[in-house]
Amino acid sequence: MNHSLAKLCVVLLAATPAISEAARAWLLPSQTVLARSGGWVAVDAAMADDLFSVNQGAMQIENALTVTGPDGAAVTPQNSYKGRSRSSFDLELRQPGTYRIAVADSMIMARWEGEDGKPKRWRGTAAEMAANIPANAPKLEVEQVQRRVEAFVSVGTPSEVKSMQGSGLELVPLHHPNDLYARETTKFRLLIDGKPAKNLEVKLVAGGTRYRDAPEEMTITTDASGEFAVTWPTPGLYWLDAGIADEGASVPNVKKRRVSYNATFEVLPQ
Numbered sequence: 001m002n003h004s005l006a007k008l009c010v011v012l013l014a015a016t017p018a019i020s021e022a023a024r025a026w027l028l029p030s031q032t033v034l035a036r037s038g039g040w041v042a043v044d045a046a047m048a049d050d051l052f053s054v055n056q057g058a059m060q061i062e063n064a065l066t067v068t069g070p071d072g073a074a075v076t077p078q079n080s081y082k083g084r085s086r087s088s089f090d091l092e093l094r095q096p097g098t099y100r101i102a103v104a105d106s107m108i109m110a111r112w113e114g115e116d117g118k119p120k121r122w123r124g125t126a127a128e129m130a131a132n133i134p135a136n137a138p139k140l141e142v143e144q145v146q147r148r149v150e151a152f153v154s155v156g157t158p159s160e161v162k163s164m165q166g167s168g169l170e171l172v173p174l175h176h177p178n179d180l181y182a183r184e185t186t187k188f189r190l191l192i193d194g195k196p197a198k199n200l201e202v203k204l205v206a207g208g209t210r211y212r213d214a215p216e217e218m219t220i221t222t223d224a225s226g227e228f229a230v231t232w233p234t235p236g237l238y239w240l241d242a243g244i245a246d247e248g249a250s251v252p253n254v255k256k257r258r259v260s261y262n263a264t265f266e267v268l269p270q
Contacts, residue, residue, distance in 0.1 A: 023047040023056050025262050026239055027101055027151040032266040033178055034155045037096050041153055043077075045103060046086040050210040051239050052264075058087045059149070064105040065089070068163035070097025070155075097159030098178060104148040104168070108251065112137035126251045143256035144249040150263045154178035166194035167250065169242060169261035174227065180267045185231045189222075192244060192259065196226030200242055204230055207237035232267040239264055 030042040045059035046052075061082070067075040077089040093099060107123055110133050114120045122132050126144075133142070146168040152161065158176045174187040190197040204218040220228045232238070240263045249257040 023049055024051060024239060024241070025059055025103075025147065025149045025260075026052060026264050027059075027103065027149055028052050028237070028264055029101070029151050029153050032151070032153050033158075034093060034153070037094055037155045039093055039155070041091050041093065042088060043091065043101060043151065044086050044088050045149070051205060051207045052237060053210055054086045056085065058082050058085060059103060060105075061087045061089070061103050064103045066102050066104065066163075067091060068100040068102075070095050070099065070159045070162070072162040075099060091153070093153065093155045096156035098152060098154040098161055098176070100150065100152055100161055100163050102148060102150045102163070104146075104165070106144060106146045106168075106250075108142060108254065109145055110140065110142045112140040126254075129251075141256075142254050143258060144251050144254050146257065146259045148261050150261075152177040152263075152265075164191075164194075166191075168193070169197060169244065169259045170194075171240075171261065171263060172226075177263075177265055180232060180265055181270050182232050182235045182267055183270060185229050187227060187229045189226045190228070190242060190261065191226055193248060196224065197222055197242075197244065198224045198226055200226070200244065202228055203241045205239050205241070206234065207239065235267050235269040237264060237266055 025047050028044045044054065045061050046054050047059055048054065048056040065077060067077060069075045075091060077091055080089040081087065108126055108129055110122045112120050124132060148168055158178045161173050164170055170191045172189040172191060174189055180186055190200060200222045202220045202222060205215055209215055218230065220230060222228045243260040245258050247255045247257065249255055
């Protein structure tokens with residue numbers, strides 16, 4: 001390798017971003033609208049700063065993935081796979097109407113000072129806390145982290161969106177999420193533990209961020225009813241991001257909580 005090529009490699013390696021907790025979580029169906037039932041869609045689940053490039057880490061979907069069919073019944077994903085940079089699965093869409101795809105989980109994260117004075121960290125389920133967090137650990141900080149990541153797929157005429165849990169951040173579509181068009185305005189509502197998530201900042205980012213110098217985020221704040229409206233500037237894929245930090249943890253002896261909600265939408269040309 002000559003000197004110039006070696007120097008170029010060093011520059012490229014220095015410019016490569018590392019995987020971080022700031023990576024965006026998203027679900028991406030191969031299609032969001034199908035003409036008739038009986039077809040299939042493939043769905044990717046990944047963590048990546050560049051929307052929607054598969055270039056960082058796979059999302060963990062085992063024991064967290066649910067698919068709700070148009071009739072409210074659970075739909076079983078098929079051919080699930082987890083690689084280094086993405087997870088994926090297939091869905092057979094046998095019924096007309098709208099399917100709600102969600103990856104939702106809740107975990108406990110703890111930090112404390114070890115006997116050697118060095119910081120210790122642990123993450124796991126609430127049931128595993130007692131066995132993994134030392135009693136009376138110095139400088140102990142414990143929080144619950146709730147996450148919900150969603151996408152929507154419709155076959156034929158879109159139907160009512162099913163499934164609400166009443167826990168964490170959830171989206172209530174006031175306009176159908178598979179009936180979005182550029183330069184039109186859509187309204188949504190966000191709930192926190194089943195109640196309006198008022199005065200919450202919501203960000204929307206168009207896909208293809210790696211091809212833009214600036215992210216070009218749209219920032220909107222929910223009203224007292226948890227509602228917000230967005231006018232889609234151009235066709236394409238969009239990623240929604242919202243989060244709350246509060247003391248509403250549902251786990252005994254844990255107060256602090258971080259809650260996030262992400263969704264992918266496809267906006268069509270008029």
